Amino acid sequence: xxxxxxxxxxxxxxxAVDIFYxxxxxxxxINRFFSGVDMEKQAAKQKAFLTMAFGGPHNYTGEDMRRGxxxxxxxxxxxxxxxxxxxxxxxxxTELKVPANLIAQAAAIAESTxxxxxxx
Amino acid sequence: MAKVxxxxxxxxxxxxxxxxxxxxxxxxxxxxxxxxxxxxxxMRAVKGEVPERAxxxxxxxxxxxxxxxxxxxxxxxxxxxVLPEAGLNRLxxxxxxxxxxxxxxxxxxxxxxxxxxxxxxxxxxxxxDKATARSYSLASLPALDEPLFLNVRKVPGGLVSxxxxxxxxxxxxLEISEATGDCFYVPGNAGQNILLIATGTGLAPLYGIVRDxxxxxxxxxxxxxxxxxxxxxxxxxxxxxxxxxxxxxxSYVPCVSEGAAPKGYVQGMVLDAALNDYPDxxxxxxxxxxxxxxxxxxxxxxxxxxxxxxxxxxxPF
Numbered sequence: 001x002x003x004x005x006x007x008x009x010x011x012x013x014x015x016a017v018d019i020f021y022x023x024x025x026x027x028x029x030i031n032r033f034f035s036g037v038d039m040e041k042q043a044a045k046q047k048a049f050l051t052m053a054f055g056g057p058h059n060y061t062g063e064d065m066r067r068g069x070x071x072x073x074x075x076x077x078x079x080x081x082x083x084x085x086x087x088x089x090x091x092x093x094t095e096l097k098v099p100a101n102l103i104a105q106a107a108a109i110a111e112s113t114x115x116x117x118x119x120x
Numbered sequence: 121m122a123k124v125x126x127x128x129x130x131x132x133x134x135x136x137x138x139x140x141x142x143x144x145x146x147x148x149x150x151x152x153x154x155x156x157x158x159x160x161x162x163m164r165a166v167k168g169e170v171p172e173r174a175x176x177x178x179x180x181x182x183x184x185x186x187x188x189x190x191x192x193x194x195x196x197x198x199x200x201x202v203l204p205e206a207g208l209n210r211l212x213x214x215x216x217x218x219x220x221x222x223x224x225x226x227x228x229x230x231x232x233x234x235x236x237x238x239x240x241x242x243x244x245x246x247x248x249d250k251a252t253a254r255s256y257s258l259a260s261l262p263a264l265d266e267p268l269f270l271n272v273r274k275v276p277g278g279l280v281s282x283x284x285x286x287x288x289x290x291x292x293x294l295e296i297s298e299a300t301g302d303c304f305y306v307p308g309n310a311g312q313n314i315l316l317i318a319t320g321t322g323l324a325p326l327y328g329i330v331r332d333x334x335x336x337x338x339x340x341x342x343x344x345x346x347x348x349x350x351x352x353x354x355x356x357x358x359x360x361x362x363x364x365x366x367x368x369x370x371s372y373v374p375c376v377s378e379g380a381a382p383k384g385y386v387q388g389m390v391l392d393a394a395l396n397d398y399p400d401x402x403x404x405x406x407x408x409x410x411x412x413x414x415x416x417x418x419x420x421x422x423x424x425x426x427x428x429x430x431x432x433x434x435x436p437f
Contacts, residue, residue: 057155
């Protein structure tokens with residue numbers, strides 16, 4: 001839990017969700033995966049994901065990640081798209097002036113979901 | 121010891137959270153993080169006190185309706201709770217008046233058979249018969265003790281709207297539901313600027329919200345944009361102009377999307393007009409009501425313009 005506290009806890013997640021989600025929706029490499037999705041529900045999922053990446057509480061399992069993204073994998077979701085999301089996580093935290101060593105830790109947590117998200 | 125009442129059963133809560141208390145008894149409450157963050161275990165209290173901590177991080181409109189997070193709710197006294205999708209109670213109402221607000225929109229005023237708790241901008245369901253209902257937003261203010269005020273557009277082939285247009289008269293009795301919806305004004309942050317965009321009868325909730333904000337002494341800008349294909353689609357114009365006269369912080373911009381716009385109107389799409397006037401919405405509160413295409417586009421565009429997702433309240437219909 002210390003990473004979560006160091007990053008700034010829930011207020012940090014709340015600040016990050018808007019910035020992160022704006023970047024994702026504006027990115028033509030990946031925004032087609034989000035078209036037709038209810039923005040508010042999606043923002044809630046982004047929040048849960050960022051909470052986990054920030055070292056916060058969660059009970060995601062790899063299986064949830066697989067199931068939740070299977071329809072997107074069928075639409076062609078691959079490593080390049082995952083990379084784009086990783087880029088936005090890093091840029092969001094940089095924008096929030098989170099120190100580099102903490103960004104690296106958060107990125108490592110997010111990276112650990114790659115295989116499950118991509119159904120590998 | 122505090123009890124949790126759910127589905128007609130009463131459970132001893134002890135030192136546990138509402139979530140743990142109910143799930144231990146076999147009640148299915150969706151949950152995920154169990155730490156008050158993911159908001160999956162959202163419930164609503166219908167009786168009793170919700171501890172402040174159980175509402176941390178919730179959208180203010182949800183908190184105002186006594187929604188809370190079951191995982192971080194440790195009740196100090198008895199509390200009766202329901203899941204968010206629990207059905208709304210029905211009640212009788214009598215028709216106080218019916219009038220044409222323009223050629224296609226009917227203004228209906230109703231007296232509910234018992235006091236109805238609601239916020240301007242929420243909606244009720246109005247029943248044609250036991251099984252056929254449509255949702256209509258409330259343009260009235262509970263604090264003024266006005267009759268419920270609904271704006272009904274005549275929908276081609278619409279079962280309920282056509283029935284209302286053809287049959288409804290003062291004195292009639294009909295059935296409505298209690299109010300719900302999270303598109304309404306929450307007092308506080310009185311200096312915040314507020315953008316309101318409507319098409320068609322999306323004006324009804326926003327007319328209620330604007331008056332609610334003004335009555336609560338809101339100091340920030342209140343900028344209302346109403347879109348219609350042509351001049352004939354506008355209504356409540358005199359009322360809105362009167363509000364402009366009375367309140368320096370309120371503005372009303374009617375936008376005509378097709379054909380020429382006479383003096384006092386803006387030519388163009390209502391969303392474009394609003395974003396043209398206010399390209400930076402950082403820190404703004406935003407209300408969007410009406411045509412689903414407009415509302416969905418506006419959600420995205422106002423979010424891109426800097427409004428926080430938590431500050432955007434939308435009602436597509």
